[in-house]
Amino acid sequence: MTGTVLVLGGRSEIGLQVARRLVDGGAAKVILAARRSADLDEEASLLNKAEVERVEFDADDLDSHEALFASLGKLDTVVVSFGILGDQARAEADAAHAVSVVHTDYVAHVSVLTHLANRLREQGGGQLVVFSSVAGVRVRRANYVYGSAKAGLDGFASGLADALHGSGVHLLLVRPGFVIGRMTEGMSPAPFSSTPDQVADATVAALRKRRSVVWVPGVLRPVFAVMKLLPRAIWRRMPR
16 A cells, blocks of 8 residues: 555544555655645645645536546555534524535535546456445434435445455555544443544554445444344434
C-alpha cells in the first residue's frame, strides 16, 4: 500500500487516521480533499512523514467531480470518508434538510464512486475504501434519514465491488457501529462503540488482507444478524 493516497473528506477523523497508517506503511503522498482546503494545517501536520497536497472538494457539487479526479494523477488508494449525520428531528419536519442528508451521504457518493471506479480501471488498478454504517443494515425509526442514505450507499458499494471484480480495482466496504468522535459529540455512545483509531486499525488490516467487507467491531456482524429477525413492533422502539 504505497504510492498516493487520496482522502475525500480531508477533515474526517477516520479518514485521517487511515491515511496516517498508510503513510506509516509506506505511502509517499497524501492528497487531502475538502472545502476550505487552505485551512487544513492541523490535518496535514498529522501526515508529516509524507508529501501532503491539498485540493478543493465539494462533495455536493457533482459537476466538479470528474475534472477534479482527472487532475490528480495516479491514485493508489482512495479513502471516501466524507458525510454528515444531520438532525433526525429536523429532517422529519424539513424536507430540504432530509434531502441534503441523503444528497451528501448517498447521491454524492454515487457520483464520486462512479468516477473513481472508471479512473482506477483506466489506470490499471487501485483501492477504494468506502464507509457505510450499521445504521444502514436495518434502518431504525430513530435515525431513518441517515440510515436510509447509508443503506443505499451500502447496496451501491456492494454492487460496485462485484462490478469491479477482476478489473484490478479492489473495493473495501467498512461497516462501523457508533463511532465516538466529532460527528457524535454530545450523544450517548451505543453498545459496541469504537473510536476513529479503532476503525482505522480495522480498515487498514482489512486492506492488507484484501477483504471485501469489515465490521467494526467485528461482534456487530452476528449482533445484526439477530437484530434483522426482531419483530417490527420491537425494532421501531430501538434507539439510535
